[in-house]
Amino acid sequence: MxxxxxxxxxxxxxxxxxxxxxxxxxxxxxxxxxxxxxxxxxxxxxxxxxxxxxxxxxxxxxxPILAPYKIASSETKPEPTVIRVRDLVMGGGNVGVIAGPCSVESEEQIMESARKVKAAGATGLRGGAFKPRTSPYAFQGMKEDGLKLLAAARDETGLAVVTEVMTPHHVELVAKYTDVLQIGARNMQNYHLLQAVGEIRKPVLLKRGASATMDEFLLAAEYILDQGNQEVALCERGIRSFEAHTRFTLPLATVPYLRQRTHLPVVIDPSHGTGIASLVPPMCTAAVAAGADGLIIEVHPDPKNAMSDGAQSLTPEAFEKVMLRCRKVADALDYKMS
Amino acid sequence: MxxxxxxxxxxxxxxxxxxxxxxxxxxxxxxxxxxxxxxxxxxxxxxxxxxxxxxxxxxxxxxPILAPYKIASSETKPEPTVIRVRDLVMGGGNVGVIAGPCSVESEEQIMESARKVKAAGATGLRGGAFKPRTSPYAFQGMKEDGLKLLAAARDETGLAVVTEVMTPHHVELVAKYTDVLQIGARNMQNYHLLQAVGEIRKPVLLKRGASATMDEFLLAAEYILDQGNQEVALCERGIRSFEAHTRFTLPLATVPYLRQRTHLPVVIDPSHGTGIASLVPPMCTAAVAAGADGLIIEVHPDPKNAMSDGAQSLTPEAFEKVMLRCRKVADALDYKMS
Amino acid sequence: MxxxxxxxxxxxxxxxxxxxxxxxxxxxxxxxxxxxxxxxxxxxxxxxxxxxxxxxxxxxxxxPILAPYKIASSETKPEPTVIRVRDLVMGGGNVGVIAGPCSVESEEQIMESARKVKAAGATGLRGGAFKPRTSPYAFQGMKEDGLKLLAAARDETGLAVVTEVMTPHHVELVAKYTDVLQIGARNMQNYHLLQAVGEIRKPVLLKRGASATMDEFLLAAEYILDQGNQEVALCERGIRSFEAHTRFTLPLATVPYLRQRTHLPVVIDPSHGTGIASLVPPMCTAAVAAGADGLIIEVHPDPKNAMSDGAQSLTPEAFEKVMLRCRKVADALDYKMS
Amino acid sequence: MxxxxxxxxxxxxxxxxxxxxxxxxxxxxxxxxxxxxxxxxxxxxxxxxxxxxxxxxxxxxxxPILAPYKIASSETKPEPTVIRVRDLVMGGGNVGVIAGPCSVESEEQIMESARKVKAAGATGLRGGAFKPRTSPYAFQGMKEDGLKLLAAARDETGLAVVTEVMTPHHVELVAKYTDVLQIGARNMQNYHLLQAVGEIRKPVLLKRGASATMDEFLLAAEYILDQGNQEVALCERGIRSFEAHTRFTLPLATVPYLRQRTHLPVVIDPSHGTGIASLVPPMCTAAVAAGADGLIIEVHPDPKNAMSDGAQSLTPEAFEKVMLRCRKVADALDYKMS
Incomplete structure (x- = not known):
């Protein structure tokens, strides 16, 4: 220094x-x-x-002269980390698409979601069973029942399940059902939780905190990597800026910036990144064109009756169109969309 | 709406x-x-x-028309909540001062800190035993040994101990030793942790997340209040803005804004709010002049050898001067500094 | 309301x-x-x-219920405004590319820049003759001599010239030489300047201020439109957020957001939006994929010797590759790149 | 570097x-x-x-190693610059108070404002004659008529007049009537304007841009100083952050930070800094306690009928109370309130 x-x-x-x-x-x-x-x-x-x-x-x-992280650095490992779980592949030129509702609400809802996103070409299924909600009065998720429904949807469709874990105490339970453990933005610096998922041998999707710097983001990944879990995908889901016309501000430059510094795959969440369904499709194609290794998109069979995040959820029909356009961009730029 | x-x-x-x-x-x-x-x-x-x-x-x-929180609202309870624990009093015109090192480092260090801040007029003792650190390679605290040293310092000086709890699993342990449980800024939306401290009957010092809105801050308090714990102090410790010349940006308007909306006491942390020791004294007097119900200040007997936060820690001598000036302002404006 | x-x-x-x-x-x-x-x-x-x-x-x-702007609103004029000047076309599905150095530095430099960006497919030439610089000690531009060089470059190449005007007093002079008048981000709320370019009948490229909201941005355009000049292109060039790893934070969601609210074309400046040359290419393709009506990109024949903005300028070779990839994306999504 | x-x-x-x-x-x-x-x-x-x-x-x-500004630096001139104009004194332990309406609206309004703020102890009178307004449809000020009314108010009361100049072309006109030229936040980087007021020999109150860094702020002052005008007061009026419950975020740490780096006086504008009249009084006392060299406060004889900024204007009665409390704080901390 x-x-x-x-x-x-x-x-x-x-x-x-x-x-x-x-x-x-x-x-x-x-x-x-x-x-x-x-x-x-x-x-x-x-x-x-x-x-x-x-x-x-x-x-x-x-x-300081040196970056504060080591294991996450591409100086330590120049070749890209590719995360493969079932048909979901993220990294090294592969663009994996994870789609599904904000929350698991019922068997019918999650099954219909899974079938439709699968049909449109997604290889991952998202859906929250434990929901971190800003208000104690909001729907907090179906908990273990939700996890079981996700597993059932996976069994039928073959989609890789991605779901959030909120507290160290639940890591074992959630890991029993899911394929990828998601750490939400609010928990990016919940270090006990990071260490707990670091001890598991399942991939982790780590969301950037809404006001985390790149160094803080990579150090959060370092907490997981340092426990021996080498499969961490970094998810940009928007930052808190002065902009209020969107829910968050989605900085796509995160993709090439992280590409230069880390071997870990970079996933974009345009649903939380904008908070408005009509802005999601162009941000999906833009993310692919920026070189993202994955997308995680909220899709709900009936957004008007969603128990959470309805305003930013795509209908299955809109999602299908998004997939077509993303695939065109991926083809044009020689990325593989699984 | x-x-x-x-x-x-x-x-x-x-x-x-x-x-x-x-x-x-x-x-x-x-x-x-x-x-x-x-x-x-x-x-x-x-x-x-x-x-x-x-x-x-x-x-x-x-x-929306209505504020999303209820129990925290001054519409529900117009009279101010006053938190009293040992000689520390916050709220209702009382300005409580909590001081001490970032981390508990040794018996000698915490004892000297406690004696000196007590001598200067503090009624609360801060000190981290479990430390949330951005890097996994940084000092993570003395853990239970640190808690025991804090309790010993309290036994000798009578100061009320304020220390952080990072995960639900530790709430019982930390509560055994401390007088006030602190929830750090990174955990402001760690809802399982909020619920866990909500079940305890000890006061909680809840720090504002670096990018939390006022509604999110009050809803985090609501999670605690909703579990039955009525003693929550709200601590403004600075927000993340584009400003890089200070560690965070400290918005003192938080004090009168919250005063109009909630009955809970509002505490200012000028140490994290600025990150630079030489800026702390004027921000202390300013906080008192803005009507704060408390201050939480980092004081270390030897900042040059501190294991964390040395750059923002006051020496005991500087703290003594700060207390003198704060007391003058409090007297001038008819606030009680315990 | x-x-x-x-x-x-x-x-x-x-x-x-x-x-x-x-x-x-x-x-x-x-x-x-x-x-x-x-x-x-x-x-x-x-x-x-x-x-x-x-x-x-x-x-x-x-x-408030209503948007504060009127003439800029797509409610007033639903069909997109298309700006055509020489071969540069922006809006209505046309993606115009403006490229060139930050500052005009010499005849040789601007001529070489113009020839190379023209060869790669640009239809507009950027280059500053009057330079707003943060420091009074930095190079302030070649002034009228620079304008003359830009006009000469246009005469040879046919590129439409885009250059900044900084003060009302210069509007007439700059308008004499340029095809498009640029209003810089620092001057987005320089209302006398907005009114002055509103009285001219040449297109205006209005850059978003680094901390301007969408309403403020559209109201700045409204100042120009209100004077009778109907040709205003809105340029997103990045906002100031807490992110410090890039010069500014580039929110591409601005493109679809503005598309829904205004008929004016939306141009992206990935050079200022990131400040780092290696991040510019993916942000160019992403901007096209997001539906931008234009790009304005800094290209310098020799960035290492540039008098300003060297760190964010592409070489002509890098720019050529960017154009190839942008064109592929535009083709895939049915946008016309002139 | x-x-x-x-x-x-x-x-x-x-x-x-x-x-x-x-x-x-x-x-x-x-x-x-x-x-x-x-x-x-x-x-x-x-x-x-x-x-x-x-x-x-x-x-x-x-x-970089060195600060980019020179003349503004306290390394160049360690002793504080004290600005004295009529009875208004700012700097070197003197706290000057400038008060008055956002805009000059009529002879009666400005006269009543001047008399009342004078009676309460202000030594400067603010009031806009040329008004930068976000919307072209909003009241733009009384222009030269307003300047004449300000001068008349000064002649009667002896208050030093502070009013804004928006464009280089008006500098001479405004300087004819005013005692202090104000540069608004939107024009902090309007370099032609800065140079124009640099050529005048009247004090300048330079407002910080809503997203200006400290270096940018001091370099803007440097533009003025570099032209030979040595009397520049720096005014913190709040920054744009994610906070939306106040109009801007007011960082009072600006006061001690600038004190360590520059000899120029630092003035606080709590009216724009909060945007809400009820938050202004505690921010005034806090600013004095933080060591500010001056305050500029919006006071209107009838805020409910103000043509601009009514929501953040104090009544004369509220202002009187503010002055009493500020004076108590100043006395307690040994600052001189003129």
Whole structure:
């Protein structure tokens, strides 16, 4: 890291900082400029100490050189991680599509959803059984009954099931039924939960927190990877900005940015990313054109009667059209849509 | 709520919406304007249904009338909630000060911290035993050993202990040692955790998530209140904005805004709110002048050697000065600093 | 608009509000709910008065029903506005591509830029002669000499020239040389400038301010349209959010959102939208796939020696590849790339 | 600045960068680390070139060391700039209060405003004659007639007049009548306007743009200072964040942050900063407690009939109470309220 001293440091102060840096196991290089003296601290700076350096009154700022994550980095593993579960393939040029309702509401609803998204070409089925809801008064999901219905839908259609787990205590239960464990945006920094899914050997779809930086996002993945689970897909689902005309702001530049830094697949959620059904189709084609490794899309057989997220759910008919257009874009750009 | 139809709705469409609204147990009033027809849906709209209404193609937008929270609302309970635990008093004109290190690091460190903040006038002692850290490679806290040291510091000084609990599974353990349970910003929407601390009968300090709206913040409190725990203090600790010169952006208008809407006390955390020790003192006096019911401030006997948050920790000497100035402001404006 | 009263208004207060609303030329409908009384004010609410209503202590909030813009609205003009200038066509299914350097630096540089972007298929040439720069110490542009070079490049290549005008006083001068007048993001709410370009009869490319809402953006266009200039293209160039890994956050959902509300063409600027050359190509294809009516891309014959924006400029070779891929996407989705 | 190379640079690449840095007049120091090679470029980096360095494919990032502004910096001038005009004093421990209506609406309105704010202790009078309005259909101000009424109010009361100038062409006119020229937030990066007020010898109140960083804000001031006008007050009026319960988010940490970096006085505008009259009083006292050098507050004799900003304007009675409380805080903390 680079330690920038305030103007006119005394030789003693510089000496103190050099010693401090060397005590951290780093090598110190002092560079005296015309307006500032900087100390370059060379070595693996990830073990921390930056904040302690910043607490010196004579220090103006400390700038890190290295990315704070390791296992998630494409420097550690240059070849892309490809997640394959049943027919769902994400990464390495493969675009996997996961579709289905926000919540599992009934056997009929989830079965119809599964059949229709399968028919349109999806290979993954989404559906929430445990639902994190902003209000304690909102529908909280069918819980284990919902998981059973998802498993039944998988058994009939062959779709890979993707469903959310909200608390460490439920990881084992959810893992029993699902193919992919989803960590929701609100739980991206629920570290006990990240560690718990890190101990499982099933793929994890990790959603970006609404105000998480890229480093925070990759460090959340690092918590999972660090426990030995190597199959983590990163899902961009929109950030909270000043924009209020959409539910969140969907930054598709996340796709190429992460591609340059990590080997993990990157999935886009245009449903939460916009919150408005009519904006979802163009964001799906745009995500494919941006190079996304997957899409996760809310589709409900009857959005007008959905128990949650109706406003952002596609009808099966709209989803079918989306799939056709996405496939055209994927073909044009030589991506494989499973 | 108010349903705004797109231009030129058919009579059938209006009729459908009226029926839909009435099926939700609300009363529908149709108002035909020159450019828009709106349907006012009268009654308790909190049971949901807004999104389902928005999923109709003929609907332009749906605007809620009522705040989504109930128990937290000052309409439900006009008189302020005052939280008293040992000598720490927050609410109703009382400004409680909680101070101490980011993390408990050793017996010597926490004892010295406790003695010094007590001497300067604090009535609460903060200190993390379970630490949520962005990186899996950072110090994660002393865990139960840390809790025991906090309890020992309380036994000697009489300070009320405030410490974080990160996962439902730990609530009982943490509650055994602490006086106030803190929910960190990253866990503001960890609903299982909120429910778990809702079942305890100890006060909770709930930190605002870095991108939580006021409604989301109050609904998080509602999760706790709804379980029967009536002692919740709301802590503003800064939001994530585009500003990068401070760690977070600290919006002190949160204090009077919440005062108008809720009976719960409002506490300010200027340490995380700025992330820079030299900015903390003026933000402390400003928070008192804005009418805050409490302050939670990071103080470390030796910030240069702190294992976390050194850059934003005050020395005991700086804290003493802060307390003197805060007390002057409190006296000038007739607030009681315990 | 909808006026929501605070709980338990007196009949006198309701009467006062009704009179107030009617004095504004609107018709008032009083709806008494269980928890709130609301007054629906029917008519053209755009003449203001909302803030005055909000200043009543007994009023909780006032919610507008109508969009604040008129001429820009697709309700006023449902068919898309198509801007055609030389071979550059934007709107109605046509995707026009404007490319070139950030600044005009020399005859050689702008000529080479023009020839190469023309060869790759661009129909518009960008290049700044008057440069708004954050620092007074940065290169401020070649001014009129730059304009002359742009005109010469147009004369040779036939490309439509797009260049920025920064102040009302320069509008006439810039209009003498350019085909399209660009209003930069920093000037989106420079109302005297908007009015000045509104009086000209040349197309305007209006860039979204970095923190402008959609309503503010469309109202800025309305300032131009209101002066009689009907050819305004809206350019999304990224917003300021908490994200710091890119220069700005580029929300492509702006394209379909605006498509639903306005007849004006929507252009994407992926160069400023990301600030990093390697992220520009996927954002170009994504913009086309999202339905954009145009692209404006920074291309420099030698980015390493560019006097401004080198880090986000494509080389001519990279631009050629981008054009090939964009064309494939446009073909796949039936858009016309001129 | 610090140039961080991508992993494993060739010796040729390092040599190229060294030459490049030296061509910029800077001295290059190469530091080879275990994971990265960095090149420290020593000297005055403000002349630019950072972006050109970033355009090299082998460069990962370039980090500036020095602040980009000079004249505004407290390194250039450590002692605080005190602005004195009539009885209005801002800076160096003096808290000047500017109050008055958003817009000048009539002789009676501005005269009554002036008398009342004077009686309550204000020393400056605000009032807009040229009004930047988001909508072209909103009231745009009384223009020169408004300026004349402001001057008349000054002649009677002795208050220093503060009013906005929107375009370079009006600078001379506005300067003829006013004591302080205000640059609005929307025009913070209107560089021709900044230069024009830089040529005048009257103090300027420069408002922060709603999404301006501190460096951008200080560079905007630098544009004015660089023309020779040394009297610039910096006004924080709130930033655009995701928060929608207030009009803007008011970050009071701006006060101590700027205090550490610049000698210029810092003024707070709690009226725009919150947009809600009932939140203004606690933000006024908080601003004084944070160390602000001035306040600019909207006060209207009849907010319910104000032509603009009624919802955020204080009545004269409310303003009087605010002044009493601010004075108590100022006294407690040893600030002088003129």
């Amino acid at each position: 680079i330690v920038v001293m305030k103007p006119h440091p005394t030789p003693e102060m510089i000496q103190t900082m050099v010693e401090r840096v060397e005590k951290m196991g780093l090598k110190a290089h002092v560079i005296e400029g015309t307006e500032r003296t900087v100390i370059a601290a060379v070595g693996d700076e990830r073990d921390g100490g930056r904040e302690a350096l910043e607490s010196y009154e004579e220090v103006e700022k400390v700038m | 108010i349903v705004v139809m797109k231009p030129h709705p058919t009579p059938e469409m209006i009729q459908t919406m009226v029926e839909r609204v009435e099926k939700m147990g609300l009363k529908a009033h149709v108002i035909e304007g020159t450019e828009r027809t709106v349907i006012a849906a009268v009654g308790d709209e909190r049971d949901g249904g807004r999104e389902a209404l928005e999923s109709y193609e003929e609907v332009e937008k749906v605007m | 909808i006026v929501v009263m605070k709980p338990h208004p007196t009949p006198e207060m309701i009467q006062t509000m009704v009179e107030r609303v009617e004095k504004m030329g609107l018709k008032a409908h009083v709806i008494e709910g269980t928890e709130r009384t609301v007054i629906a004010a029917v008519g053209d609410e755009r003449d203001g008065g909302r803030e005055a209503l909000e200043s009543y202590e007994e009023v909780e909030k006032v919610m | 610090i140039v961080v190379m991508k992993p494993h640079p060739t010796p040729e690449m390092i040599q190229t960068m060294v030459e490049r840095v030296e061509k910029m007049g800077l001295k290059a120091h190469v530091i080879e680390g275990t994971e990265r090679t960095v090149i420290a470029a020593v000297g005055d980096e403000r002349d630019g070139g950072r972006e050109a360095l970033e355009s090299y494919e082998e460069v990962e990032k370039v980090m």
